[in-house]
Amino acid sequence: xxxxxxxxxxxxxxxxxxxxxxxxxxxxxxxxxxxxxxxxxxxxxxxxxxxxxxxxxxxxxxxxxxxxxxxxxxxxxxxxxxxxxxxxxxxxxxxxxxxxxxxxxxxxxxxxxxxxxxxxxxxxxxxxxxxxxxxxxxxxxxxxxxxxxxxxxxxxxxxxxxxxxxxxxxxxxxxxxxxxxxxxxxxxxxxxxxxxxxxxxxxxxxxxxxxxxxxxxxxxxxxxxxxxxxxxxxxxxxxxxxxxxxxxxxxxxxxxxxxxxxxxxxxxxxxxxxxxxxxxxxxxxxxxxxxxxxxxxxxxxxxxxxxxxxxxxxxxxxxxxxxxxxxxxxxxxxxxxxxxxxxxxxxxxxxxxxxxxxxxxxxxxxxxxxxxxxxxxxxxxxxxxxxxxxxxxxxxxxxxxxxxxxxxxxxxxxxxxxxxxxxxxxxxxxxxxxxxxxxxxxxxxxxxxxxxxxxxxxxxxxxxxx
Amino acid sequence: xxxxxxxxxxxxxxxxxxxxxxxxxxxxxxxxxxxxxxxxxxxxxxxxxxxxxxxxxxxxxxxxxxxxxxxxxxxxxxxxxxxxxxxxxxxxxxxxxxxxxxxxxxxxxxxxxxxxxxxxxxxxxxxxxxxxxxxxxxxxxxxxxxxxxxxxxxxxxxxxxxxxxxxxxxxxxxxxxxxxxxxxxxxxxxxxxxxxxxxxxxxxxxxxxxxxxxxxxxxxxxxxxxxxxxxxxxxxxxxxxxxxxxxxxxxxxxxx
Numbered sequence: 252x253x254x255x256x257x258x259x260x261x262x263x264x265x266x267x268x269x270x271x272x273x274x275x276x277x278x279x280x281x282x283x284x285x286x287x288x289x290x291x292x293x294x295x296x297x298x299x300x301x302x303x304x305x306x307x308x309x310x311x312x313x314x315x316x317x318x319x320x321x322x323x324x325x326x327x328x329x330x331x332x333x334x335x336x337x338x339x340x341x342x343x344x345x346x347x348x349x350x351x352x353x354x355x356x357x358x359x360x361x362x363x364x365x366x367x368x369x370x371x372x373x374x375x376x377x378x379x380x381x382x383x384x385x386x387x388x389x390x391x392x393x394x395x396x397x398x399x400x401x402x403x404x405x406x407x408x409x410x411x412x413x414x415x416x417x418x419x420x421x422x423x424x425x426x427x428x429x430x431x432x433x434x435x436x437x438x439x440x441x442x443x444x445x446x447x448x449x450x451x452x453x454x455x456x457x458x459x460x461x462x463x464x465x466x467x468x469x470x471x472x473x474x475x476x477x478x479x480x481x482x483x484x485x486x487x488x489x490x491x492x493x494x495x496x497x498x499x500x501x502x503x504x505x506x507x508x509x510x511x512x513x514x515x516x517x518x519x520x521x522x523x524x525x526x527x528x529x530x531x532x533x534x535x536x537x538x539x540x541x542x543x544x545x546x547x548x549x550x551x552x553x554x555x556x557x558x559x560x561x562x563x564x565x566x567x568x569x570x571x572x573x574x575x576x577x578x579x580x581x582x583x584x585x586x587x588x589x590x591x592x593x594x595x596x597x598x599x600x601x602x603x604x605x606x607x608x609x610x611x612x613x614x615x616x617x618x619x620x621x622x623x624x625x626x627x628x629x630x631x632x633x634x635x636x637x638x639x640x641x642x643x644x645x646x647x648x649x650x651x652x653x654x655x656x657x658x659x660x661x662x663x664x665x666x667x668x669x670x671x672x673x674x675x676x677x678x679x680x681x682x683x684x685x686x687x688x689x690x691x692x693x694x695x696x697x698x699x700x701x702x703x704x705x706x707x708x709x710x711x712x713x714x715x716x717x
Numbered sequence: 718x719x720x721x722x723x724x725x726x727x728x729x730x731x732x733x734x735x736x737x738x739x740x741x742x743x744x745x746x747x748x749x750x751x752x753x754x755x756x757x758x759x760x761x762x763x764x765x766x767x768x769x770x771x772x773x774x775x776x777x778x779x780x781x782x783x784x785x786x787x788x789x790x791x792x793x794x795x796x797x798x799x800x801x802x803x804x805x806x807x808x809x810x811x812x813x814x815x816x817x818x819x820x821x822x823x824x825x826x827x828x829x830x831x832x833x834x835x836x837x838x839x840x841x842x843x844x845x846x847x848x849x850x851x852x853x854x855x856x857x858x859x860x861x862x863x864x865x866x867x868x869x870x871x872x873x874x875x876x877x878x879x880x881x882x883x884x885x886x887x888x889x890x891x892x893x894x895x896x897x898x899x900x901x902x903x904x905x906x907x908x909x910x911x912x913x914x915x916x917x918x919x920x921x922x923x924x925x926x927x928x929x930x931x932x933x934x935x936x937x938x939x940x941x942x943x944x945x946x947x948x949x950x951x952x953x954x955x956x957x958x959x960x961x962x963x964x965x966x967x968x969x970x971x972x973x
Binding site for chain 2: 254255257258259261262277567569570573574607608609610611612613614615617618628631632633634635636637638644645646647648650651653654656657658660663667670685688689691692693694695696697698699700701702703704706707
């Protein structure tokens with residue numbers, strides 16, 4: 252019997268990596284539960300309301316996108332549209348070249364991971380420095396993030412101390428404070444040298460065109476302090492209808508993601524610096540990125556576009572905890588990634604059709620999602636899509652013969668009684684591969700096929716049967 | 718999932734029993750206990766002989782075409798208007814949630830919805846359908862109650878634990894990370910054996926630390942997984958469906 256790639260990945264994972272991922276995600280889950288349930292009487296109601304707001308946006312993007320564009324332009328922001336990752340990256344490069352800019356500092360943004368912006372700029376002779384500490388470590392290691400809000404959840408401080416030493420950031424020292432200080436000294440210089448700052452956006456209000464950024468390190472603020480040009484790369488689904496919606500969404504984002512009441516820094520940006528402001532970027536660009544999102548919108552899985560990238564579904568997911576984010580072979584790991592990755596893959600869907608299988612469908616992801624995305628339902632829809640497109644699925648038993656059996660009660664009943672033979676067979680002779688696989692890890696209970704029916708028929712107080 | 722408007726039992730307390738394929742094949746005693754407990758509560762039980770499976774294996778496997786065939790058979794088999802009672806949160810959820818999802822675009826969606834509307838998980842039916850919250854008799858046990866995942870968003874686990882904790886002699890012990898899945902997940906347990914097994918072992922570790930005399934759940938699929946793992950490891954844990962506990966309590970109290 253063949254097994255699924257993610258299961259193999261989990262089996263081969265270094266125990267220390269698995270422990271780091273497990274501990275980090277469990278801590279995240281515990282903190283989330285505490286800050287939500289200690290402070291709100293019924294957090295689940297908040298999640299439902301937030302879900303409805305985001306679903307409303309998703310279903311009315313055609314109205315909100317022109318509205319937000321007009322607001323941004325009125326605020327002095329230059330708006331660009333990018334249908335693909337390549338177009339988004341090229342837009343960034345064009346803006347930089349037009350200004351003869353050579354150096355960029357950037358804060359963490361998932362959409363730029365999707366487009367692989369940093370690698371693209373590097374190839375084109377532009378220095379692009381990640382300033383989020385986790386992303387900075389990923390960058391010097393040539394690694395990939397493995398979690399939406401804790402990109403280096405798979406590393407421990409000894410791993411980090413080793414790579415700092417290797418990349419000329421001081422002799423080996425695994426004290427977290429020392430590591431942070433060294434990164435700070437290194438990055439401060441970069442902030443001052445940069446021509447352009449690139450950020451994402453956690454939300455953009457359609458009402459005001461206000462762009463909202465949350466960080467815990469204040470790095471996006473530093474990015475924007477010295478650079479003359481600010482470019483924000485934003486997925487088209489990031490819109491909120493009104494400023495007041497932020498009260499709900501910011502509360503849920505921080506509490507769900509990191510268990511904080513609010514992130515340490517929450518920035519509201521309404522455009523380039525005005526004449527009255529002493530500093531800040533003189534020019535601001537927003538690049539709205541599609542990169543497969545309108546295809547998702549057209550699919551039956553559009554609810555996934557509500558996602559606010561908090562990572563709560565990863566933290567609670569038992570499969571993610573065992574397998575780690577890299578098992579998902581994509582920018583978006585965990586339950587949200589298992590839905591979003593195959594959808595965003597477009598024609599490459601078959602390459603990622605195994606991701607939705609990596610779930611026991613336990614539903615914990617839906618239970619913690621701040622925008623109440625029915626992730627298990629979406630995983631199921633994608634499994635069905637895989638089946639309809641005849642994508643092979645290693646180890647999955649064929650269901651045709653089973654359906655034939657289960658629609659013919661007479662045959663079914665004979666099979667139940669006849670099945671007793673398995674009580675007398677050694678494992679290797681069990682007639683069904685799935686049963687043999689089961690017996691690798693479990694004992695099989697005694698087959699008692701038909702016994703209940705017999706009892707029911709022969710009871711002294713004869714029940715009604717039809 | 719909105720479970721607030723389901724079909725309530727009529728004055729004759731006539732119900733249809735969906736025994737589940739797992740009880741049909743392995744756990745006959747759970748189905749028997751379900752009959753005995755429901756009859757004790759004054760229900761008249763109809764057991765449609767044509768029943769096979771709820772259709773969930775193919776639904777979860779992504780083969781919705783195959784699953785719909787089985788669901789259609791189930792809809793036909795459970796014709797009528799009486800509540801359908803199932804000793805499994807997972808099969809119940811298949812009827813009132815999963816089947817409806819895969820029939821979204823089908824002409825007979827209304828029939829599937831009607832069956833979903835009549836389907837109750839057993840504990841939920843006893844507590845919220847029949848209004849029973851105190852269980853008579855006696856059962857001396859320290860119970861670890863595993864909340865199965867298909868009861869998320871329903872009143873099932875709450876109902877089962879309310880019944881269990883009302884039994885004289887029974888105490889429920891809490892254990893760590895109770896919100897986590899046991900790792901069964903149907904075919905997941907054989908296609909992802911490493912992850913599924915690791916999830917199960919973690920669950921068993923937490924349960925063993927609480928030192929219960931029996932592990933109880935409303936879903937025999939979880940019990941088959943956890944019981945099977947523990948037995949294979951040579952450290953078997955006794956498992957029961959909560960309806961077996963209810964039945965045994967009645968027997969111990971000479972009420973059955």
